[in-house]
Every structure is written in C-alpha cells, then in structure tokens.
Amino acid sequence: MHMVSLGKSGPKVSAIGLGCMGMSGMYGPSDRAESIATIHAALDAGITLLDSGDFYGMGHNEMLIGEALKGRNRDQVQLSVKFGAVRDPAGAWLGYDASPKAVRNFLAYTLQRLGVEYIDVYRPSRLDPDVPIEETIGAIADMVKAGYVRHIGLSEVGSETIRRAAAVHPISDLQIEYSLISRGVEDEILPVCRELGIAVTAYGVLSRGLISGHWQKDAARGGDFRAMSPRFQEGNVERNLALVEALRRIAEARGVTVAQIAIAWVAAQGDDIVPLVGARRRDRLAEALGAQAVQLDADDISAIESAVPKGAAAGARYPEAQLVHMDSERPK
Numbered sequence: 001m002h003m004v005s006l007g008k009s010g011p012k013v014s015a016i017g018l019g020c021m022g023m024s025g026m027y028g029p030s031d032r033a034e035s036i037a038t039i040h041a042a043l044d045a046g047i048t049l050l051d052s053g054d055f056y057g058m059g060h061n062e063m064l065i066g067e068a069l070k071g072r073n074r075d076q077v078q079l080s081v082k083f084g085a086v087r088d089p090a091g092a093w094l095g096y097d098a099s100p101k102a103v104r105n106f107l108a109y110t111l112q113r114l115g116v117e118y119i120d121v122y123r124p125s126r127l128d129p130d131v132p133i134e135e136t137i138g139a140i141a142d143m144v145k146a147g148y149v150r151h152i153g154l155s156e157v158g159s160e161t162i163r164r165a166a167a168v169h170p171i172s173d174l175q176i177e178y179s180l181i182s183r184g185v186e187d188e189i190l191p192v193c194r195e196l197g198i199a200v201t202a203y204g205v206l207s208r209g210l211i212s213g214h215w216q217k218d219a220a221r222g223g224d225f226r227a228m229s230p231r232f233q234e235g236n237v238e239r240n241l242a243l244v245e246a247l248r249r250i251a252e253a254r255g256v257t258v259a260q261i262a263i264a265w266v267a268a269q270g271d272d273i274v275p276l277v278g279a280r281r282r283d284r285l286a287e288a289l290g291a292q293a294v295q296l297d298a299d300d301i302s303a304i305e306s307a308v309p310k311g312a313a314a315g316a317r318y319p320e321a322q323l324v325h326m327d328s329e330r331p332k
C-alpha cells in the first residue's frame with residue numbers, strides 16, 4: 001500500500017482510507033461480524049486510515065472500531081473522528097454543538113468508546129453556526145497540547161472557514177465529498193487547500209454506492225440515507241444510472257470494474273487527495289483495493305470525463321434541509 005502525507009502538517013496515512021459510517025446504520029442494517037472482518041481485512045491489506053464519527057450510530061461505530069482494534073497495534077492505525085452532531089436516543093438529529101465545552105466532552109467519550117489514549121485526526125463534522133471556528137479549533141488545539149489529539153482536520157467547510165481555522169492551528173486535511181459526480185470542490189476549496197498545504201480526504205467517491213456499478217434503482221430501504229438523497233430519487237436516479245452505464249463501457253474495455261474506475265479517477269487528482277472508501281463487506285473492500293492497480297493517463301481521464309461530464313449528475317448531493325447548513329455549499 002502506497003503511503004502519503006496528510007497535508008504538510010498531518011500524519012503519514014495509506015493512500016486509500018476506510019470509511020466506517022455504513023457499518024452503523026447510515027445505509028440501513030449491516031452485519032456486525034462482517035463489518036469487523038472488513039476492518040481487519042483493510043488493516044491486513046495495509047490500510048492504516050480509519051474514519052468514523054461519534055454520531056454514527058450514536059457511538060456504535062466507535063465501539064465497533066474499538067472492538068476491531070483489540071489485539072492490533074494501535075500506533076500503526078490513524079483514527080480520524082468527527083464530532084459535533086447532536087442526536088437523541090431515537091437517533092433524531094438535533095443540530096450541532098462545536099463549542100469548546102462540547103469539544104472536551106465529545107472527545108472524552110470518544111476515547112473511552114474507541115479504547116485509545118489519543119485520536120490521530122479530530123474534526124468538527126460541520127461548522128457550528130453559533131460558534132466561531134476559531135473557538136472550536138482553539139479548543140481542539142488545547143487537546144493537542146494535552147496529548148489527546150495529534151492533528152486537527154475539518155469537514156465540509158468553505159474556503160473562508162478553512163483560512164480562519166488554519167490561522168489558529170495547522171490543519172492536516174479537509175474531509176469533503178469528491179467524486180466524478182460531485183466536483184464542486186474543484187472551483188475554490190481545493191485550490192485553497194493546496195495553497196495552505198491541507199490534504200483532502202474524499203468521501204462519497206462512489207457517491208454512496210450510486211456510481212459503484214452495483215446500485216439497483218429503489219434498493220434503499222427505511223433508515224438508509226439514500227432513501228432521502230435527491231440523486232437516488234425517481235426521475236434523477238435513472239439519469240444518474242445512465243452515466244454509470246457510460247462509465248461501465250470504459251471499465252469493461254479495460255477489464256476493470258466501474259467502482260475501480262471511479263475510485264482511480266479520484267486518486268488520480270493528486271497525491272494530496274486520499275479517497276475514503278465506504279466498504280462494509282470484504283468483497284466490496286477487495287474491489288475497492290483493486291483500484292490501486294488502475295493507472296489512468298491523460299487520455300483515460302478525458303474519456304472518463306466525457307462519459308461523465310462535470311455537473312452531469314441529476315439532483316443535489318444532500319437533501320435541501322441539510323445543504324443549507326453546509327458551509328462548503330454557502331453561496332459566495
């Protein structure tokens with residue numbers, strides 16, 4: 001596994017990371033034993049970066065990762081954890097809290113659930129509209145000084161917030177959606193990250209399964225984010241799956257899969273971009289890892305981008321109610 005530096009201030013991590021969210025209910029039910037086997041298979045294959053959020057299954061995801069790490073060398077793994085989303089016992093989303101007091105509280109519980117003494121990259125999942133980013137980053141910086149956190153990251157924030165955060169403490173990476181059908185980051189956010197030496201940990205590289213080549217219309221069941229996501233809705237999903245078929249023709253001509261082409265395209269955007277794949281089964285993970293062998297030259301990239309032109313996706317990447325709270329989507 002190729003290793004890369006996560007920005008100019010961050011740790012060395014595997015060039016592909018494993019996102020564990022789907023193992024804790026966000027995409028409907030998942031199999032606990034298979035989830036743990038998938039984490040083990042990822043570590044055995046050389047993946048060192050595991051991404052989680054304390055709100056994924058209200059602590060479930062961290063406890064799952066903690067269990068998977070038992071008997072493993074914790075220091076060879078980089079744990080990336082998001083915090084700030086506030087939920088109730090039924091799982092309802094109540095908003096965000098990234099105040100300094102909340103930072104310390106969330107972190108204390110995260111360390112216990114994961115069974116570790118420090119977090120490699122700790123990040124607010126969204127900008128808290130009531131708390132200046134300087135206060136949130138300052139509070140995490142105190143936790144860095146105290147030894148509980150090694151590096152500070154960001155998630156789904158825009159260029160102005162990135163600059164303000166980086167003025168308080170070095171930022172290792174911005175976690176943000178980036179795929180063939182979600183390229184908004186290219187216009188302003190990615191250039192600012194590059195200027196400041198901040199890496200991008202890209203999520204949704206398969207657009208949550210939509211451009212994996214395996215998605216079947218109407219496959220999302222209750223409790224699955226995709227049941228509410230605009231791109232998966234009737235009228236949009238057919239148009240998006242037509243893009244996937246165009247991609248499939250390119251993949252088949254090369255003897256690889258659609259998912260491998262989609263992941264390889266993100267990886268080809270630069271050494272400072274680390275795709276987080278959301279596999280929750282070992283077969284999906286093996287397919288995703290196969291993307292490492294797919295080298296794309298300029299002709300390949302242009303063929304892929306002709307099959308799936310920038311902006312071709314039908315539907316927004318989040319429901320409107322969530323988009324309005326995303327700093328990364330705020331009109332300039």
Ligand SMILES: NC(=O)c1ccc[n+]([C@@H]2O[C@H](COP(=O)([O-])OP(=O)(O)OC[C@H]3O[C@@H](n4cnc5c(N)ncnc54)[C@H](OP(=O)(O)O)[C@@H]3O)[C@@H](O)[C@H]2O)c1
Binds near residue numbers: 125205276277
């Ligand atoms: N910062 C943020 O706001 C944010 C938001 C979302 C996610 N994330 C992080 O990013 C990670 C990845 O995001 P994502 O879940 O959207 O990722 P993704 O890789 O775009 O989609 C993952 C889904 O694609 C399907 N899939 C089909 N073939 C696959 C293959 N070969 N490899 C992997 N998945 C395949 C799987 O669905 P089935 O299992 O249903 O087949 C899987 O659940 C998350 O786990 C989370 O850690 C961060």
